[in-house]
Amino acid sequence: MKKVLVVEDSIYITRAIKIILEKEGISVLSTSDGSKVVEIVRNKGIDLVILDLMMPGVSGKDVFKMLKADQDTKNVPVLILSARIDYYLNDEELKTCDKFMTKPFDNKELVQEVKKLIG
Amino acid sequence: MNGKSSHQIKSSPHELEDKFLRIFECAPDGIIIVNLKGKVELCNQAFIDLTGYSKKDIVGRHFSKLPTIIRRDILNYVRLFKSLIKGKIKKPFEFKWRRKDGAIRFGEIRINLIKKDKKVIGVQAFLRDITERKKTEEELFSSKENYKLLTEGLQDVIFRVSTKGVLEYISPAIKEFGGYTPEKEVGNFIAKYFATKKEFLYALQLIKKITIDKKKASIQFLYKSKKGEPFYVEVTAKPVIKGGKVITLQCVMRDISEHKKSEEMLKESEERYRTLFHTAGEVVIQSDLTGKIIDVNKAVEEYGLQRDELIGKTLFYFLTRESWPQAKRDFLEQLRGKSTEGETQVRTPGGVKTAYYKDSPIIKNGKVVGVLTIIRDITERKKIELNLMESEKRFRDISNSMADWIWEVDKSGKYTFASGKVKQILGYASEELIGKKPFDFMPKSEAQRVKEIFTRIAKEKGPLIDIENWNLTKNGKRVCLLTNGFPIIDDKGSLVGYRGVDKDITERKMAEEALKKKHRDLMEKEKEIISVNRQLEKLNEELMRQDTLKDTFLSNISHELRTPLTSIRTYNQLIYDQVFGPINKKQKESLKITLESADYLTELISNLLEISRFEVGKMKMHFSRENIIAVVNEVIKEFQPRVEEINGNILVHKKRSYMLNIDKTRIKQVYRNVIENSIKYRSKRPLRIEIRHSKIKNFVKIQIRDNGIGISKRNIKHLFNKFYQAEQAMTEKRGGVGLGLSIIKHIIEAHKGTIMIDSKLGKGTTVTICLPIKQNRQ
Structure with missing residues (x-):
């Protein structure tokens, strides 16, 4: 069973994603604390990180950097799911992510993209 | 006469x-x-x-x-x-x-x-x-009288003679006078004292005349001394009247031998004069008081005239009519004993000749008795003079025709000459300037200024070079003159005056001043502009700051709006997809509207943000070299499922590939927007979209044509307006997004390209985009 980590400060959105993906038979873990992401990914055997950019404390961009900087986590695909298209478009580093999706998103499209990334 | x-x-x-x-x-x-x-x-x-x-x-x-x-x-x-x-x-x-x-x-x-x-x-x-003559006579008379008083008793002999010519008394001076003894002579007949009989007879007649006329008379005669020596004497006799009768004659006798001698000499010189008169090279004319020619010398023959022909005629005969008034005036002068000279025109058989003449009165015994005129032919000299005058006239003509006027001033700065041109420049005639100074025509302060300059230069006898000065014309108009001049120096090296040229430079000066004023105005304007610019810069900075604030605000607001919108959309879709259990048809239709509205709201928010960024220039473009055909194919691939769903067809005419410098994401957005619109505004016919690419000069022309409902002419011009929604779009369930076209216009313009929309209502719409092949990276 594939494991997806949702890094998101909005509990409503986290819950919605959980419902959408778990219905498809995908295990969903979540956190709103950016600083714990690398550790979770490393320890829990995460197959995909769904990352929000705007978060209190450690930002999504920092999380992305941390993931890519860590040997254990750098190969884990990252799907950025954010309302801040401008952040994505103006950041060359973020552009290297595996997929960018804007908020709001289409549930079916999300399932489609996640399935693509976790194989 | x-x-x-x-x-x-x-x-x-x-x-x-x-x-x-x-x-x-x-x-x-x-x-x-x-x-x-x-x-x-x-x-x-x-x-x-x-x-x-x-x-x-x-x-x-x-x-x-x-x-x-x-x-x-x-x-x-x-x-x-x-x-x-x-x-x-x-x-x-x-x-x-x-x-x-x-x-x-x-x-x-x-x-x-x-x-x-x-x-x-x-x-x-x-x-x-005869006033002058009278005066001379009077003077002569008074001096004669004085002389007489002085000499009486010394040399003069006083005697009395009877009306019969018998000596009644004689003063002792006779002893010295003629060697006679006075006492012995009384009672003698006067005949013995006369050297000639003729003069004695004349004396007797005179005595008779005095006796009758009772008036003083005098006689000159050759007197015979006791030794028989003759000499000239003058005797003045005055009648002594008693009872209305002349009883005796009181006489004074004076030795005038010296006087007589000089008279003789005069006669001699008259002879000499006569010789001169006849042999002189110049014409000499002697005329009487009526102007009648008495004599003329042979030289007159050189004029082709004969002596005999002239004698007896008046002088006027000899002159042209034009010369008469002058000759007449001269003649009057001569009658007053004065000499005259001048030029006159002489009539000769060979034509009119110009002559110099000198008239002198001939005076005899203090009276003018005639006029002596010397005439010299100066026709040749006159010709030269005429030439000179002509060249002077030429100079004058030149100086008058020159735009500038020529002047001369004396040492004190007074005009001695001014060419006629000055009339046109200052309004004063040349003559009006003479005697005045240049400063007299300047306003007071200007006169002071220019005077100082002139005085300084004149002190060093230096030249006047380009001295500008303002003058007032006769009408009070201001005129600027440019003065240039050279000092006139005499043989001794001292300054006599200045000669120069004044040029009217008023127009030039006015233009210069206008230019200067304009320059000053411009400088002031420039200052203003600089200060305005500074203000603008400040304002701009402020605006930039505001823009940044606005941008940040918009970005944040956009995010804040999207976050709840995400929840709305996601949960609605979960219900719609019946994740939480089955829903009826009405519920499903309602939720579909909610979802579509959420999507529309999302699009609206994102477009608003984009347009705001383009407008404040915050939109960053990321250029890369791309094959436009590959880009369009990627977009079409995205649309394929949807197009197939509505039974449509998108056709890309492929001929060759075009490499362009573009922001791939943005250009994709353009294709997407246009295709989206074609789908949105499709007609009832099966949708057909044709995309062509071709090269026109330095551009790649992209043509996207559909067979949709088209846009009316009235609406087409509003297409690129923000928030514009074509009226057809309003009839659709889902509202059109005017901001979409505005954004793609911004994107194309950021690529230095153009976009054009052509449409026929009911037939379809063609969007033509031109992108430059060579385009500078931004």
Whole structure:
């Protein structure tokens, strides 16, 4: 069973994603604390990180950097799911992510993209 | 002349009348003609000159009322006139008259009668001014008297002689005078004292005359001394009257041998003069007081004239008519004992010649008796002079035709010459400038300024170079002159004056001043602009700051809006997808509307943000070299499922690939937007979209054509307006997004390209985009 980590400060959105993906038979873990992401990914055997950019404390961009900087986590695909298209478009580093999706998103499209990334 | 005049009156044909009038007018003597009633009928120019009055004052008046007449003389004149018209001719007599200016003049008057058919019809009087002569005579007389007083008792012999010529008394001076003893001589007949019998007889006649006339007389004769030596003496005899009878003659005798000798010498010199007269190279004319030629020398033959021909004629005969007035004036001068000289025109058989003449009065015994005129042909010299005058005239013409005026000033700065051009520049005639200084035509302060400059330069005798000065014309107009001049230095090296040229540079100066003013204005404007610019910069900075704030605000707001929108959309979709259990058809339809509205709201928010970024220039473009065909194919691939779903078709005509510098994401957005619109505004026909790419000059032309509902002409021009929604779009369930086209226009323009929309209502729409092949990276 594939494991997806949702890094998101909005509990409503986290819950919605959980419902959408778990219905498809995908295990969903979540956190709103950016600083714990690398550790979770490393320890829990995460197959995909769904990352929000705007978060209190450690930002999504920092999380992305941390993931890519860590040997254990750098190969884990990252799907950025954010309302801040401008952040994505103006950041060359973020552009290297595996997929960018804007908020709001289409549930079916999300399932489609996640399935693509976790194989 | 008098006889002639009366003769002419007698015959009086017009020609003669004319001749008479000419002579009458030109006559040196003042002539006045009075009719029998005593009224003045005519007077000539000379009369006018002599009296100082005008003809108006004289002609038409009774002679006794003439303003020239001295009052106490009137009766005498009236008496004289009465005797005259009775035919009694009076000898010339002296008289006095009053000039208009009040001066009393002495004159000599000769009177003639004018007769017609042997009947007296008028009187003509000839007046001659003898004031000068009179004065000389008086002076001479008084000096003679003085001399007499001095010498009496020394050299003069005083004696008395009876009316019969017997010596009654003789002073002792006779002893020294002639060696006679006085006592022995008394009682002797005077005959023995005369060297010649002729003179003795004349003396006897004189004694007789004095006895009758009772008037003083004198005689000069050759006196015989006791030793028989003759010498000249002058005897003045004065009658001694007793009881109305001359009883004896009181006489004074004086030795005039010296005087006589000089007279002899005079005669000799007259001989010499005569020789000179006849042999002189120049024409010498001797004329009498009426202007009649008495003698002329042979030199006149050089003029082609004969001596005999001239003698007896008046001098006027010899001159051209134009020369008459001058000659007449000169003649009057000579009568007053003065010499004149000048130029005149001489009539000769060979044509008119210019001559220099010198007239001198011939004076005998203190009286003017005639005029000697020397005439020298100066025709050649005159020609040279004329040439000179011509060249001077040429200079004058040049100086007058020059735009500038030429001037000369003396040492004190006063104009001595100014060319005529000055009239056009300053409004003053040349003559008005003479004697004035250049500073007189300047405003006070300007005069002060220029005067200082001139004075400084003149002190060093330096040249005046380009001195600008403002002057006032006669009409008070301001004129700027550019003065240039050189000092005139005499032989001794001292400054005589300046000569130069003044140029009118008012227009230039005005233009210069206008330019200067404009320059000043511009400088001020520039300052203003700089200060405005600074303000603008500040404002801009502020705006930038505001824009950044706005952008940040919009970005944040957008995010804040999207976050709840995400929840709305996601949960709605979960219900719609019946994740939480089945829903009925109505519920599903309602949720579909909610979802679509959420999507529309999302699009609206993102477009608003984008347009705001383009407008504030915050939109960042990321250019890369891309094959436009590959880009369009990627977009079409995205749309394929949807297009197939509606039974549509997108056709890309592929001929070749075009490499362009583009922001791939943005250009994709453009294709997407256009295709999206085609889908959105499709007609009931199956949708067909054709995309063509072609190269036109330096552009790649992208043409996207659909067979949709089309846009009306009225709406097409509003397409790129923000928030514009075509009315057709309003009829759709889902509202159109005017912001979409605005954004793609911004994107194309950021690529330095163009976008055009052509449409026919009901037929379809064509969007034409041109992107430059060579495009600078931004």
